[in-house]
Amino acid sequence: MDYQLELQRAVDAARPVLGTGRVADYIPALGAADPTAFGLALATVDGQVYGAGDWQVPFSVQSISKLFSLALALATGGEQVWHRVGREPSGTPFNSLVQLESEQGIPRNPFLNSGAVVVTDLLLTLTGDAGHAVREFLRAESGNPRLDTDPQVAASEAAHGHRNAALAHFIASYGNLENPVEAVLAHYYAHCAIAASCRDLALAGLFLARHGIRADGSRLLSRSDAKRINAVLLTCGTYDAAGDFAFRVGLPGKSGVGGGILAVVPGRGTLCAWGPALDRAGNSVGAVTALDAFTTATGWSVF
């Protein structure tokens, strides 16, 4: 297969929809993104990386970082994460507080904001610096030492973070936070505000396509845990549109409101697409379209 050609075709397929949807503007720093920017990268399990469009332009990873914080919490702390967060699709928006109330402070899954706050709290306890841990992991896997948190975005998140503060205090009221709310949120914003490119993220996610093996050949996660993260990605990784994403793209994936989506093709590689304009569920219109086109053309799907 000519990967470069397929990537270019998928980018071309996304072009017509790039005007559709809406750039996230809940913080000013995100609202400034160019809605017509678009990139797509493919990293294969042997560590090769290919790209088309703006695949080397850094963007705000936002919720894609939740995948890495979960992997690191599992790698460091083992099963305990599943005592504090579930792994079921929520059927509700990513920042909803409703289920948290009926389920007594145990978030439905680690990819809701509430779940990611709990995972960040655990990672903070385990490592002493959750933001640093995620950042270092992304640098190591991508081989990009300049990859970093955008301090302006992190500050902007904190300044406009009443909803996340509400979630965190609510979880704390049920006794499901170990660290002070302010500290947990600071680390949560630190990893959400990391800027990385499609290239960086595709490389950083390869351990999930390699059944747990990192770029340097060491094992981060057991084969079983790597599969399990893929399962949670597929059922919960793209907000309350996970069913539709599975239906159209057929791969485990994690999206962020910065417009990126990182998808895993177990045993083959990873794809990362980026376009800032989002659909109603918060997923990039262009990225879903490109991934749909790519998987349809290549037959790459877990189904």
Add this chain to the structure above:
Amino acid sequence: MDYQLELQRAVDAARPVLGTGRVADYIPALGAADPTAFGLALATVDGQVYGAGDWQVPFSVQSISKLFSLALALATGGEQVWHRVGREPSGTPFNSLVQLESEQGIPRNPFLNSGAVVVTDLLLTLTGDAGHAVREFLRAESGNPRLDTDPQVAASEAAHGHRNAALAHFIASYGNLENPVEAVLAHYYAHCAIAASCRDLALAGLFLARHGIRADGSRLLSRSDAKRINAVLLTCGTYDAAGDFAFRVGLPGKSGVGGGILAVVPGRGTLCAWGPALDRAGNSVGAVTALDAFTTATGWSVF
């Protein structure tokens, strides 16, 4: 791989949990099932079938029939089914009316009772006899001409069917039923009350492992539609425990309160496990355990 050996090992793995959980008793006919019965069958894409335990004993397929009614509605009516039912996990129990109210009579997915009632209504419109259509399909694929609806179970469902009648009238109040409530429910019960064995169901589900091709080599569904059904199975097929099933078993699957679970290994085959005692979500404790053991041992997983 010695399939027979692996099946036997998986059955053995399930034995210790067969006393756990609770046999569905909302209708007397189901409540009489033996909680220690257990069977497991494997059908491979070449049409071979293997089994262990009570794999040839018929049981009430219940919600597993929803998978076949969906496939037939798609095969016969095409995309229109997606105008009347969604494909997102619900995050709520299979017989809940709550979301239906906020979503104006459009069921969240075709595997909720509400969604299956809508699919049955469509299939009734398309074929004139939805119960017959499902039954004939199962007979043809399994090669078992004696496979039939258990009239006692169907009558019992109808007699204890206030909850489903509520769902159907509720959907009708939003204009999302074409046929009379009573007719739709009769056909719904007709396919849910089919009695079939693990062997029969594994063979009947093979078209999903064969990317749309039936036992006789004809095409039921496009490759794309077959994949899509697998995607919906994975995200929505095992009630509000779909996340956990994906996490543990890692395969698309559909469960029924009769204790059966039919799982698909795309490109390889199908597995059907059966044990009547259910967990809180309504999935067979023994069947989940056996499928978990089998997929762990064989490495068969979509992730």
Add this chain to the structure above:
Amino acid sequence: MDYQLELQRAVDAARPVLGTGRVADYIPALGAADPTAFGLALATVDGQVYGAGDWQVPFSVQSISKLFSLALALATGGEQVWHRVGREPSGTPFNSLVQLESEQGIPRNPFLNSGAVVVTDLLLTLTGDAGHAVREFLRAESGNPRLDTDPQVAASEAAHGHRNAALAHFIASYGNLENPVEAVLAHYYAHCAIAASCRDLALAGLFLARHGIRADGSRLLSRSDAKRINAVLLTCGTYDAAGDFAFRVGLPGKSGVGGGILAVVPGRGTLCAWGPALDRAGNSVGAVTALDAFTTATGWSVF
């Protein structure tokens, strides 16, 4: 006080808003009502009755009948009604199924559709004919022997009654109906479809202003039970706008989607206003306005 003058002033106050709101059209028979019709009647505890506007024109009482079925169920069956229905405001629309699910088939209060279905079921068990019982009571209290159920409206309700059928089956699924769903609904429609005028209803409600005493001087309810019905009217009688109605009008009252509102001034009398156009909560815009004007002018309020 010149009652006639005050009634006329209140009707005049309502005139400007009679174009506002929307006539109920969920059944054709109601949709034909003239949105500019308006009437107001006052019955005093000594049995005198005064009126202005279209106060002698019959209209469909709809949910106002729930007040009478509750009073008769209490008078005939005593406290048992409170074992099957609550007395708390619901905070949700009158035909919602949501709370019924979380509260296991016990309706929040007797003035929700669900609650009134349960009360009708009880009254059917107690009297053998719930529709007849309500009708006879209204005839006796109003002294109007021609007051009757409108068969066309009752038939129309049944024909468009999927939502109520859903409620009734749902309640039955929790074991909170004693009679067949169809029978209960037939009696429910029979009393909702009674046609009566402001005059008739004001007279029929006087027992609540007289602390339980009927027109003929006999006691229907204990003083305590009459007060209690007034309390439930105030907190639950005007759908999910009960708070606003108490705030503006300050009287116990029951509204119907036919456009009527019957309000009680304990120890003094009853008011019945009617105008077909409804606000979003289902209360008559004109009737609320007239009652607000009347109580503001007269100082009649329980507060």
Add this chain to the structure above:
Amino acid sequence: MDYQLELQRAVDAARPVLGTGRVADYIPALGAADPTAFGLALATVDGQVYGAGDWQVPFSVQSISKLFSLALALATGGEQVWHRVGREPSGTPFNSLVQLESEQGIPRNPFLNSGAVVVTDLLLTLTGDAGHAVREFLRAESGNPRLDTDPQVAASEAAHGHRNAALAHFIASYGNLENPVEAVLAHYYAHCAIAASCRDLALAGLFLARHGIRADGSRLLSRSDAKRINAVLLTCGTYDAAGDFAFRVGLPGKSGVGGGILAVVPGRGTLCAWGPALDRAGNSVGAVTALDAFTTATGWSVF
């Protein structure tokens, strides 16, 4: 009527239930209250005050302060409070976040925690010191200059206040707070943590029985606004048991988790009962029982 005798009889009626229910223990300072303490006071519109039991013992007023902050916000700022908070019963627990989400940050009524936080925010904007304003008002009306906030209770509330912090941040995320979350909560705790006796509170609430007139004869609220507060008290003042309180006691009232309930008999006077053990809804078991007994014996009820 021999008020003293009736008060004593009501206290006696409450004695047998004083062991029932549970003292609020979400903060240590409240958990230390003696569950067998009990007091009842009556203040008449002429300013006389009567009492029985522990009617002069100060207790933590908690949510009863919400009544005073609402009255002061209305007196100072007029109708604007109703742009930021509703006046409907919620049908949900006092500290629930669920409705706030579906209703976009507008609390259902001013007596929910969320509503009281918004009222406190408004009062803070209007007066510069909401805690001080409530305290001074209570001192003036009760004639008790030593009445004060218990700093230990206020500190304890803040230290255990994750749930309220969640509510406040959630409201702020919808733009319905004008002041910083921390400041609003500090003032909220300052007025909730006021310690006052049944005597103090009965006197302080008299303006509602006097249709808006303060102890010194000046007018705090218009007659209409005083009635309206009584209406909101009746429909929303006793958490999600407002219907039952109206049913049993038949008076507008406000309860607090400190065990107090202040009830208004319009035109006659006020009653304040106190017993620390609470029922499931958060209302004092003893206080409801005593008020029920008193109103039954005296016939004092708005219905």
